[in-house]
Every structure is written in C-alpha cells, then in structure tokens.
Amino acid sequence: MPASGGDPRQEGVSPAALAAGDTPPEAHDHGFPAHPSKPMEIACGAFAVLVSIVLVWQARAVEVRAETGGIDPRWWPELLGLVGTALGAFLLVRAVVRPALERDDVQEATHQGRVRAVVAIVLSALYVATWPVVGFLVVTPVFLVAATYLFGGRGWRTLVLFPAGMTAFIYLLFVTALKVPL
C-alpha cells in the first residue's frame, strides 16, 4: 500500500471516488486540497538540478586507493548525478512552460498547522539534544507535557498522568523488558 495518506478524515472519500472514476454515495467533503503552485514546481526543478550537479562534483572528488579509471567507485554516483541533472532540468523546463501539477493528494496546510509542525520539530530537536545531557527520565516527562499541550491536550490528567505513565511505560518496556539502556 502506498505510504502516502495524510489524515483521510480530512480527505473525505474523494480519493476513492477519483481512483474508481465513480462518485461514492454520501461523500462528506471535509477536504481542502492544496493549491497547485508554479513557484514551488520551479523551485523543485531548480533544487533537483543543483543537488545533482553537487553530486557529480562530489563524485569526481572521491579519492580511490587504486586508480583504475573507467568503472571505478566514482562512476556510479557520477552517473546518478548526470541522470538527476537531466531529469531535474526537464522538471524545471516543464515547470516554467506548463501549468503547475494538481496537488489533490495533499491537503492545504493551515497557519495553525504550520506553527504546530514547526514547534513540534523544534521541541523534538531540543529533546534529542538534551537527552544525553540530563538523562531520559528527567527530560522525557517535560517533553511529553510540552508536546501534549502543543497538540491540544488540556487538564491535569492529560498533562500530568499521561506523560508520567508514558515515561514509565517506555522505561519499563526498554530498560526492564528489552534490556536496552536509555
């Protein structure tokens, strides 16, 4: 099954309807498909070209112990970079001259959603950075309280019992049952 999906609760049943070429009964339209974006498509093409050129450049700079020439350790990544450059250039040209692709397989992000996702990434990074310094048992409950609050949890049961229970469960599962140090 495809890994994609997002939250289908917000997609209603439109993917099914589209894929089946049929209109499903009683379709509830909760979905807000993302808008096509020409600048985004152009940025994708330009980024692909840039990364592929860097790959070719870095592949040529690989140092090998025995110079044999031809099909050596540089050959494969360089080939990938060259093919990537060609495909990226095609994507870029296509993005410039043709209308942007439909994006009905992803939902439009909300302002609140962007804030939530960025704060979640920053929180996770802080958690990972402080874990080795202060220890799992100290930093995990704090991280869980902050994350639960960020995701909309309120009330003392949600903000105290849940983080404490979750930390204890993870600790018992790994350290006690699976003998994995945390």
Place this chain on the structure above:
Amino acid sequence: MNADAVAEGISALLDPTVGIGMLIGLLVGTLVGIFPGITGSMAVALASGFTLTLEPVQGLAVLLTIYVGANYGDRIPSILVNTPGTPAAIATTLDGYPMARQGRAGLALVSSSMVTTAGILVSMLLFLFAARPVAQLALEFGPAEMFSLVVFGLTIMVSISSKSVVKGLLAGLAGLAIATVGRDPITGDSRFVYGINDLNSGLPFIAVIIGLFGIAELFDQLLVHRAHIVKPISSLGRWWPTRSEYRQMARPFGVSSIIGMVVGAVPAAGGDIAGLIGWDRAKRMSKEPEKFGKGSLEGLTAADTAASATLGGALTTTMALGIPGDSVMAVMIGSMIIWGLQPGPSLFSNSPDLVISIAGIMVVAAVVSLVVSLVRTRGIVRLLDLPNHYLWVGILLFCIVGTYTTSNNVYTVWVMLISGVVGVVMKRTGFPPGPVVLGLLLGPLAEANLRRALLIDGPGILVTKPISAGLLLLALLALGAPLLAHARRARRGRRAAPEVAGRTSTPTKR
C-alpha cells in the same frame, strides 16, 4: 522443501515468546488500522525499532502480525465513519458506509472480517506454492539480471506511487545516491564520508525509513489537521449473514481473490489499488450493478477480498525476489537485513525453515485476527473517540525512542528527524518516499551487479541476456504506460474542449 525444514519452521512458532509477539502485533496492527492517517508501513517502520533486539522469528511475528492486523482494523472506520483507516480500505467505504447508514453496520463488519481472513488464507497458497519456484528461477540470475530486476522493481514503484514519473524517478535516484554514502561495495573505498566515522557504514536505513514513513506522516497531519467531529454510526444491527447472503458473496470473493493475488505480486502495488480494481470488476460482473456504491454486500466483499489477497502476493515477490511487493514489505526488508537475512532466492536455500515460519505466522495471525474482530468489534469501535493528542504524542515518542534503540546512538535519531523533515517536504511537493527507500535498500545490489556485469561482459550483456532484456523492457513499459495514459487523457480533453465551447456558445448566437 524438506520435512525437517517444515518441522523446524512450525516448531519455532511454538515458542511462547512468538505467541506474545503475535499478540502485541495484533493489538498494534488493529489499533493502527482503526486510526486514520496511521498506515501499516508507518507502524511497521516504528515497530522495527523495537524488534531489532529480538530473534528474527520473534521480530517477524510482531511485524507480520501488525501487517495482518491493520487489514482488519482499517475496515472499521471505513464502514462506520466513511473514512478509510489505511489506504488499503479506500474501496471499503464505497459500500461499507452505505450499508452502515442502512442499519447493516454489524453485517458489514462481520462480512468484511470473514472475507478478509479468507482472502489472506487463499493468497497464502500462492506464497506456499509459487514462491519457491520463483526463487529457484531467480537463483539462476547473474549480475545483469539482478541489476535489471532492481531497475524493474524501482520503475514499477515509481509508476505506481507518483503522479509525476519524473519526480518519482528523481526520488528513486535520491535513494540510490544516499545508498552510495559509506564504503564502495566492490573496492571498499570511502565515499561521501567527510571524516565522520558514523557515515562509514552508510546512513542507518531503519532511521531513514522511520523518518520518511513515520515521522513525516505525523508532521503532515500536524500541518493539515482541522478540528471537526465525525460521529461514528452507533446502530450496528444484525451481525451474521444469511445463507443467501453467503451465496451472494461467493462470486465476487472468487474473482477478487485472483485480482488481489496478481496485484499483490506486482512490486509496490498494494491493497488500495487491488480493492478498487476488485470492486470495479465485481460491479461489471454483477447481476445488480446498480446497487454498487449504495450498500451492496457484493461490492463490500469484492473490495475487501481483493485488498486482503494482496498480502500473499506481496509476500511472494518480497521473499522470492527480494523486491518489495508493497511499501510495508519495503520496510520489512530493512528489518530483515539488520537481522542478517537477505530476502530473495538465497533465503529459500539458506533458511527454508524461516520461510515456513513466515507462512505460519501469516496464517495464524489471520485466523486470530478474525476471532478477535468477531468477538471484540463492539469494544474496538469505542477507540474511534480517542483524542488526537494522545496519538500524536505517542507516535512522536515511539519514533524517537524506537530509533535510538536501533543503535544506542543519538546520531541515528538526528538522521531520523532530518529524514522526517525531508519526508514531509517531499510529500508536500509531490515526491513519493517509496522509491527513496527502495533505492536506499537496493542501491548497493544495483551498483555492485551493474559494475560486475559491465566489467565482465560489457554493456551489451544487459540486452543480450533474455531475462535481463525482458525485465528492462517491462521497466520501460512501466514508465511509459502512465505517460501514454496522460497523453491520451490530454488529447481527449483537447478534443472535448471545442465541442463544449461550441455547445455553450450556441445560445449566445441566438
């Protein structure tokens, strides 16, 4: 397969820890299926972090049971709230939800569980009888054929998982390029290591997989979530089908079983595609096609049978050829490699007992899932009310801790987090993650075999060996088919446009 291997494979399942692993997998799989937005591949990626410390059979018991369990749980929200629990249950909504609205939710849930079990069991026959011959054929493959096989798997995944073939190809190339980090597979020279010791053994692919399939999906849900309440249908009505309803289900079951097995065997194609094809075929063959989409038991049977019958086909392709049959299997291959098992033809000669254990786990998991879903469905339905914040926090913590436990090194967690951010950007810009993972897993195999083939026999060998040429031709067709279909649609659209314009302009002229 000799009797000793069969006996060893079955006796491995009698270990109580395997039973515990299956119970955990069943619980997790069912929960994963119930909560929309959490896919089977995400759950297996997450669980792979936990199972690496277990023995292969114990770990496979957990992962395969999640795979099976998700196929039961995902039908519940499809039927009760018109929302597929995983993409594999998309087609279930077409007739499952209308049945529930007509007061036949209980019948839909029970029928769905029964045909799902039967579909999985029938598809396991394919695994038991076809996997070994396919693996034996693949044992004859030389470097040229192996390279062409990887190219074939990658192009199929690109053509299925992406709207834009070019973006899919670029995603596959990115995976192949990431796989070149570390030691060269032939000479052992370091590439793209930049003095960082951790990079010598390449990027940790379990961390990349958890990032791309697990945390990226979570970040995407955080981005798009809008609060709204969907009340599940609470009146379940009668549970068991009558004799005439069983008869009604027989024909769509037969047709969809075959469709599911064939689609499942195609690399990267899964239950979502099979379910829709099965539903469509059953509608065309039905005596009452007008009832499809309005609460037809035949439609529900066809969709769920086809989706579940993909499991055996996907398992066959994965274990016999080493090419993932679907995205869950791509993740599973990652775990198996960590355990020192290389799925593919050699698995059948090196570990025949494990192949039997895998088949046994699938069969037992399907039967136990049926019993649980028949007995506990009423209780499971209540879980649909669980607030999102518990779910999201749980996923986030399990992604981080699960990744850490794969190496006891925070570096791995950073790789996972960065992969997650890259994954969500990819998802939102239309680059599919599947080809990246496939490229990452199969990159060393593709590179080593291509270089060997070229060094030994020259480039002509790729097209002069019949199997290699055939696989490359199929790869070209896989890439060309979506492009041709797109061109045909565009031509039809251009032709229709003047007609529509002509029709709409007529009243103005008057």
